Amino acid sequence: MTDRDHAGADMHALIAGLFPICRSITGNGVRRTLDILGQHVPLEVHEVPSGTPVFDWIVPREWNVRDAYIQSADGRRVVDFRQSNLHVVNYSLPVRARMSLAALRPHLFTRPDWPEVVPYRTSYYKETWGFCLSQRQLENLAEGEYEVVIDSSLEPGALTYGEYHLPGEIDDEVLFTCHICHPSLANDNLSAVAVAVWLARTLAARPGRRYSYRFLFIPGTIGSITWLARNEGSVARIKHGVVLAGLGAGEAFTYKKSRRGDAEIDRVVSHTLSHASRPFSVADFSPYGYDERQFCSPGFNLPVGCLMRTPNGQYREYHTSADDLQFVAPALLAESLETCVRIVDVLERNGRYVNTSPKCEPQLGRRGLYRSLGGEMDAASRELAMLWVLNLSDGGPALLDIAERSGLPFSAIAAAADDLTSHGLLKPVTDLT
């Protein structure tokens, strides 16, 4: 097995361990999840009390559920939380009642268009309760009385999230964030949680980092709002950011650009995907999706995009019980991790240089940097990369600009900059872009 195979298998194993836990935007499922992640990276876990005002919102009461079922007259659980935590509408109020199927029906949710799967539903901000089940299950329910139990609690407690800060040479930060509020859904979003953990481990193991890195494992929406409210004074440190979501299924990547649209992170991710010899797409920002909505709200307008494979809502398994452990592939997880590492590599290396010999080309041949025998049909791409770097490095364009204009991969441009720097033909501009 290659390192990449190992990483894919390990990430899938982590997902498998996290899958059964009933997570929500608050509660013990989140705590248990962060405990497990903490075995892989040294997470700092934060508890923010219910009732804490966070901008226009208030941290909600904590929800926990122990059991939930619908039991028929013969004592059989026809819908059972123990089989899948998707069966209970997330944030359901407690209920314990006997009622007819007719009375129960408004509380039952199915996917008539795909009768085999259980949908995923939440009701965070409206007090109600409900069950999700497959259309098949619903059709098999006989008329009659049912015992309906949701043994949940919605009480003052806390919102829990995890954070991992990895210092670098400078305080400027790269943010990676993912939502951890979904219960038994593998691609959305345990896949991204696993990739974020392995990315953090990979970067922590590196000898040197220019940027500092911050990883957030937070409940969607209220988690990013809470984090931003508590860190308002220091968010200006975030120079680049990526929301990670749905990274275990779907061949092609989709990157959704930040609100700015031309932030360095937008260009870095687009460049990285465009040189990966795979179909991919780059979408413009829209204020609907994941936590980029909060990071890109006008009061912050941070350079934060969103890296996904198939986007939310665009695959059939989205928000159903079919988003299970079989749906996410170790090889795709590994490729997602590699892509994140490449993005980081570009961010770390991007910078401006000046050609120290800007009048005409310097004589590369004399320095062993050039083919000695002229007249060949094509310039080798290594030489072409050097010529591009020399030609454009007037202190204006950074290496990424040069990669974009030349059409060459950033890695070739960076290698050329190294070669030229070591021969004294190039020197870095000390103030970072």
Add this chain to the structure above:
Amino acid sequence: MTDRDHAGADMHALIAGLFPICRSITGNGVRRTLDILGQHVPLEVHEVPSGTPVFDWIVPREWNVRDAYIQSADGRRVVDFRQSNLHVVNYSLPVRARMSLAALRPHLFTRPDWPEVVPYRTSYYKETWGFCLSQRQLENLAEGEYEVVIDSSLEPGALTYGEYHLPGEIDDEVLFTCHICHPSLANDNLSAVAVAVWLARTLAARPGRRYSYRFLFIPGTIGSITWLARNEGSVARIKHGVVLAGLGAGEAFTYKKSRRGDAEIDRVVSHTLSHASRPFSVADFSPYGYDERQFCSPGFNLPVGCLMRTPNGQYREYHTSADDLQFVAPALLAESLETCVRIVDVLERNGRYVNTSPKCEPQLGRRGLYRSLGGEMDAASRELAMLWVLNLSDGGPALLDIAERSGLPFSAIAAAADDLTSHGLLKPVTDLT
């Protein structure tokens, strides 16, 4: 009949009443036309004496024609002004002579490529005379002597035009202008005259208007030059303008942009047409066409475009007797009027707002502005419109910018802005864009 059907029928009836009148750039035909229009809107009629200098031009002598014909030896009128005023070349000098067909021929104009129709010709600035007839008529003329009569006069008089000013809250004006110099041609341009009159009536009937509106009913070229010369000091009030032409025939609209190319009116009309689920085209400015040539001359460079259906010269009936009452359709007139009203609606409502809660999204659900039960597949477009307005309203983009960037119709964006404003989440920026 719907209101729309009524409007279409009424505009067509107005066109039918105006059709027989022999109009030109000056003369009693214009006066009679403005009299009739004055029955629908309170027009101010201006008379500018012949000989008045207007920039590089001089108001020409007034032309009137009472009768014109070519009579064969047997006393039959083979070409007769009383049958169609297109038969006389517009601005022909008076003539009363007997001449052979050979001598007459240089004064006869036909359309050999379409032998059934009478072409429309003018000779405003070269003193000559002539007749237009169908190629069929010409072929039927026997050799021999003809009595040739044009009972016209070209004498000092005045250039006549009509103007209607509708005040609004601010002095900034929206200009709608159309040419009234064409004789019996229905689409070019009685169609646009009728749409302008009905648009004026519609706006006059509104309770509130932000902008003031100015409607011009003027002869082409010399009319706009004369108006600009007489109103040079106040044209800066014109913030948006549209030349209306040929609005009764042809399924698709064509909008020709102002010389500026990115004026607000250019974007407003383009947006309006693009959300009308109909084929349409937007053309770049060129200095050939209608009176936008004068309004967009470099000394004025006003933000004035031109709204047409099939453009001048691009339909077969253009400038022929086939541009008749059957050629213009009441339903198309009604749709043209609606389009103008929608353009006005966007102009009236466009403006900048600021999100009063710019850090993260405000909690829409608490205010009843959001679906209560999460997990659904698609965001409703109403919510999406609110999210776009909130996300982009940082005082920079106006509602039209938001509509353009989001791809949503302006009406949805404006409705979202209303909802958000009523909940205190948005407030208008007081200085207008």
Add this chain to the structure above:
Amino acid sequence: MTDRDHAGADMHALIAGLFPICRSITGNGVRRTLDILGQHVPLEVHEVPSGTPVFDWIVPREWNVRDAYIQSADGRRVVDFRQSNLHVVNYSLPVRARMSLAALRPHLFTRPDWPEVVPYRTSYYKETWGFCLSQRQLENLAEGEYEVVIDSSLEPGALTYGEYHLPGEIDDEVLFTCHICHPSLANDNLSAVAVAVWLARTLAARPGRRYSYRFLFIPGTIGSITWLARNEGSVARIKHGVVLAGLGAGEAFTYKKSRRGDAEIDRVVSHTLSHASRPFSVADFSPYGYDERQFCSPGFNLPVGCLMRTPNGQYREYHTSADDLQFVAPALLAESLETCVRIVDVLERNGRYVNTSPKCEPQLGRRGLYRSLGGEMDAASRELAMLWVLNLSDGGPALLDIAERSGLPFSAIAAAADDLTSHGLLKPVTDLT
């Protein structure tokens, strides 16, 4: 024969005369070439001593070759410089030895993919020697001993180049440059040398020139570096420049833009090619190619592009013995010359004007500049050109801008500007663009 035919034939004859000479980046072949060119234009010939530092480079020793061959045991020359100077690797060190075929092989270069042709190879900056031959020749060489002779010298001498300066009304210069270092290769680059000579003659014969013109006949790379080093103080005079290369073969032109990408010369050449009703392509700058690499190095960044037909490396005959006198066509040379002349015409005539009657259109008809009889279907393009010039000439756009925006050829726009100027409706802005 037309003038054009004559020019094509004359240029081809010049090429035929130059073809046999063994040129290199230095040496007597260059001197003999410049002597011949000097019979057509009064060239100034410069000799720069070996060892002269020129920026990062040093003028190399002078290379001359008198004879070279490989002789088999039976006394037959199996490879013979006297048959083609391509047979010796350009800049080969002298050698005189007997050696086995096995020992000789590393010094033999062929084109296995095209067995009939002799490739062209150089080794300017690495001391070695070699022979080029066809794959067929190589295959026919029997094992055994060969006498190997290259009677060359590599000694202190000079780098030679030719320059022709043609003064104009202003000191601002247009540069045309071509490389003269290739031996018996017709398209690359005797074709461009011939076109440059004929262009210089054409411009010298003109009564008036606004710009000054400079023609360089220089060895590739080291020649332009040497020229730039010696003229560093005056290169700012170069306002437009074109490297000429490969102008005798290939139907379509390719223009490679300057590093700036939007320099006036880039737009002038693109416009000229786009109105020539021929396929053509315009390529972005890249730092690989001809001497534009040096002129566009970041320390100079001059507005210098490159005009070619089929670009270097993109035709099969490139850098082989198949690039011979049959490969270049007189008609294509003549068309290349014409294209250069048209480019010069645009540069000479481009400038800004102001409409002296900017408020509304001036009355063209009164001045005989307009059709007298209205109502025709299309505006004649001459009138349209006048309307465009009047409409856009507010002191901002130059004639080329107007040509680009209108889609009309520059010649039509310039003719309209002449007409309008002679009627006092336009006057030139005196400071040149």
